[in-house]
Structures are given as structure tokens and as C-alpha cells.
Amino acid sequence: MADRFDVVVIGGGITGLMTAWNLAEAGAYVALLEAGDLGTQASGANAGSLHLQIQYPEFAAYGEEWARAYGPCLGFLKDSLALWQELSDRVGEDLDVKLGGGVVVAQTDAQLETIARKAAIEGAHGVETKMLSRDELQALAPYLSDKAIGGGYCPMEGKANPLRATPAVAVAAQSAGVTIHCNTKVAGIVKEPEGFEIVTSSESFRAKRIVNAAGAKAGTIAAMLGVNIEIDGFPLQVTVTEPVAPLIPHLVYSAAGKLSLKQAANGGCIIGGGWPAARRGDGTLATDPTSLTGNMSVAAGVVPKLGAMRAVRSWTAWVNGTPDWRPILGEVPSCGGFFLALFPWVGFSAAPMTAQLTAELVLGKRPSTPLKGISVLAD
Structure with a gap:
């Protein structure tokens, strides 16, 4: 018997683990199925940015039309970052959460005018982005190049350590009673009168309800129940430098090129921003030298001291994304009991x-935040 x-819960990234943890703490009997090892995809390989602004x-x-449609999601992210600030205490481990x-x-x-237009939309949704002059920006961030003529500052953004966060949440979920099955790939799902049968590579499970938190593979999981969702996986890469003295607190x-840059607690500068990784013929990923060169050039153009640092490691990750960036959250109307837990592109930030x-x-339960205007399922 299954x-x-x-x-x-299908998917052993931070969203799946936190969902399972919350459910188990509320008294539910929960199993989590992960096709590989926990947190080895986007949750463990992302750069650890905690994004808020558009x-x-x-x-x-x-x-601007796209930004206004996405705008309601900013309040959701703002609430999520507040939960991030509580997460270290909740799991009993320092997760290096810093909102600098x-x-x-x-x-x-x-570029400055474009940032100002973006800031106006963010402000309309309760997210402060202060416009800074050249002198104000240099006072705030003296490490920047003298080519910087100004910018926008969102005080609520920051970083966390994904290599600590996902394992810590996994331990908390297991302590709450979640049964975790790694290396358990879902091969098929059958809708039954009182729930679902989930057939995996090794055994079968039965459940009253399913949560699809499979990230880039979520579309494949949904298709097993005849549910079509517009989500895909995108191969990206990130690089870290040798550890150096504290330099970048933000x-x-x-605005001159794709970049996300932060300094980790150990001193390494983590450089990303959505540069594509290369796909091998067998479907695995490899870092792309062209992306590496381009990413490092943009980074050094913004923070000149990076040009003297050695890059010590680059890695790749599959990140799930949708064309409109809006989350896909909630129960699928055509398939009762089947829930989607997907926040594209910035899923690490939105996970809590x-x-x-x-x-x-x-x-x-009644959701603590109404999803109308946020989730595409609530439109």
C-alpha cells in the first residue's frame, strides 16, 4: 500500500521545505519529495540576494505598463523580507541575513531618469526608493566609480546565505515531523476521488492535497495532471572573488549593464545579475566564458577595486521564470487539491x-495577504 x-510537497528547495515546515507545525502529516538532493538547484546555487525593488x-x-501590473507583488516581497529577518531566530542558526x-x-x-520613473511606481506600492545625487551616492557608497552620477537607494534590500538557509530549514522541517524523501523523482500523478496518487521512481504516495514547489520543473509536474502553466528554467551563472576586507555593505x-553585487560575511564579493550559463549536450550546465567576461567587466566598471581581486569560483543554477514575472500561487481552479507555490525569478527572496x-x-485558512492582483491564479 502507498x-x-x-x-x-514536491520540490526540496527553500520554498518547498518552508511550506512543508509550516504545514507540519500546523498539525498536518506531510511528506516532501525531491528528485535529487535538497537545495541543489536555485535554492542553494543562487547568489543570496534579497530583492525588493523592481x-x-x-x-x-x-x-511602465508591465511595472504597474507587477507592482502589487512588491508588498508581498516586502512582507517576505520581514519574515527573512525573523528566520535566523526561528531556525536557531545565523543565516547571515542583512538588509543593508x-x-x-x-x-x-x-539612466537616472529611468530609475526615477521606476522609483515612482515602487513608491505607489509602499516601497521607498530614494533618488540620490552624485554627492549623496558617493557619501553612501564611496566604493563606487566616479562615473556614477547618481542612483536610487532602496533601504530594505539585502542578502542572506543560501548555503546555510536551505539546510537549516530542512532540519527544522524534519524536527516538525516532515518526512523527506531525496532522490525521489515524481514519474506520474493520478487524481483520485479523495486525493492523489503520486508515483515516484521508487514508491507511491497518496495524499489529500499536493503542493507543487518544483521551480523550473513545475511545468512538468503540473502537466501530469493536465494543468498547463507558463514557466520555464533559465540557466544562469554567478562568480565569487577571494575574501577581502569589508568594502560593500549594499x-x-x-543601470549600465546586468549586475547584482554584494559582499558575503566571509569577505568574498558575489557577482551575478542574470548572465546566462552554457548548456552542454547532455543537458547539464557549464559556465560561459563570454558571460563571465561581460559580468566581471560591468562589475569592475561600477566598483573599480573589484578589478584587482581574483575570481576564485563560478557556478551555475537553473532559475525558474515567467514572461510577466508574476507569481503563480494558490489552488488550481481546474484541479481541486493541487496547489502551486511558484514565485519566478526572485523565488529565494519570496520564499518565506x-x-x-x-x-x-x-x-x-483565509490568506494573510489577498492574492488578487499578485497571483495569476487569482485574476
Whole structure:
């Protein structure tokens, strides 16, 4: 006989683990299924940024109409970052959570004007982004290049350590009673009168409800129940430098090129920003030398001292994304009992709030934040 659970969560990243943890703490009998090892995809390989403001490259590419449609998600992210600040105490381990603020750096008047238009939309949704002059920016961030003519400063952004966060949440989930099955790939799902049968590579499980938190593979999982969701995986890469003395207390972006930059607690500077990794013929990923060169060039152009540092390691990650960036959260209307817990592109930042609301919905509670205007399932 297949094991029977109240809820089966599919996906062992930080969102899946936190959802399972919340459900178990509320008294549910929960199993979590992960195709590989916990946190080895986006949750463990991301750069650890805690994003809040609208991303500059997308705003510049898609425009104000897109940003206004995405705007309600900012309140969701704001609440999630507040939960991040509580997470170290909750798991009993220092997760290196620091909200030192995020800076978008402009090198031209046109870029500065675009940042100002973005800041106006953010402000309309309760997220403060203060516009800074050249002198104000240099006073705040003296490590920046003298080419910086100003920028926008969002004081609530920051960073966390993904190599600590996901394992710590996994321990907490197990302590709460979650049964975790690693190297357990879902091969099929059958809808039954009173729930679902989930067939895996090694055994079967039965559950009243399912949470799909499979990230880049979520579309494949949903298709097993005839549910079509527009989500895909994107191969990205990140680089870290040798440890150096404290230099960068902020999360730094550039309006002149794709960049996210921060300094970890050990002194290494983590450099990313959405540069693509290369796909091998067998489907695995490798770092792309062209992306590495481009990313390092943008970073050194913003923070000149980076040019003298040695890059010691680059790595790749699959990140899930959608064209409109909006989350896919909630129960699928056409498939009762099947829930989606997906926040594209910035899922690490959104994980605590995604998990909290998903658990509330699965348990039949009123969500603490209304999802209308946020989740595409609530439109």
C-alpha cells in the first residue's frame, strides 16, 4: 500500500521545505519529495540576494505598463523580507541575513531618469526608493566609480546565505515531523476521488492535497495532471572573488549593464545579475566564458577595486521564470487539491511569504495577504 499523507510537497528547495515546515507545525502529516538532493538547484546555487525593488533591466525593457501590473507583488516581497529577518531566530542558526539596502547606479542622465520613473511606481506600492545625487551616492557608497552620477537607494534590500538557509530549514522541517524523501523523482500523478496518487521512481504516495514547489520543473509536474502553466528554467551563472576586507555593505545594481553585487560575511564579493550559463549536450550546465567576461567587466566598471581581486569560483543554477514575472500561487481552479507555490525569478527572496500563504491556503485558512492582483491564479 502507498503511504498516505495529508499533503505531499514536491520540490526540496527553500520554498518547498518552508511550506512543508509550516504545514507540519500546523498539525498536518506531510511528506516532501525531491528528485535529487535538497537545495541543489536555485535554492542553494543562487547568489543570496534579497530583492525588493523592481529590477532595472526588466523595467527598461518592458516599460511602465508591465511595472504597474507587477507592482502589487512588491508588498508581498516586502512582507517576505520581514519574515527573512525573523528566520535566523526561528531556525536557531545565523543565516547571515542583512538588509543593508540596495543601490541602482546610473552613469547617464537617461539612466537616472529611468530609475526615477521606476522609483515612482515602487513608491505607489509602499516601497521607498530614494533618488540620490552624485554627492549623496558617493557619501553612501564611496566604493563606487566616479562615473556614477547618481542612483536610487532602496533601504530594505539585502542578502542572506543560501548555503546555510536551505539546510537549516530542512532540519527544522524534519524536527516538525516532515518526512523527506531525496532522490525521489515524481514519474506520474493520478487524481483520485479523495486525493492523489503520486508515483515516484521508487514508491507511491497518496495524499489529500499536493503542493507543487518544483521551480523550473513545475511545468512538468503540473502537466501530469493536465494543468498547463507558463514557466520555464533559465540557466544562469554567478562568480565569487577571494575574501577581502569589508568594502560593500549594499546590494548593488547597475543601470549600465546586468549586475547584482554584494559582499558575503566571509569577505568574498558575489557577482551575478542574470548572465546566462552554457548548456552542454547532455543537458547539464557549464559556465560561459563570454558571460563571465561581460559580468566581471560591468562589475569592475561600477566598483573599480573589484578589478584587482581574483575570481576564485563560478557556478551555475537553473532559475525558474515567467514572461510577466508574476507569481503563480494558490489552488488550481481546474484541479481541486493541487496547489502551486511558484514565485519566478526572485523565488529565494519570496520564499518565506510564498510558503506562509501556500500553507494557509492548503489548510483552508483565509490568506494573510489577498492574492488578487499578485497571483495569476487569482485574476
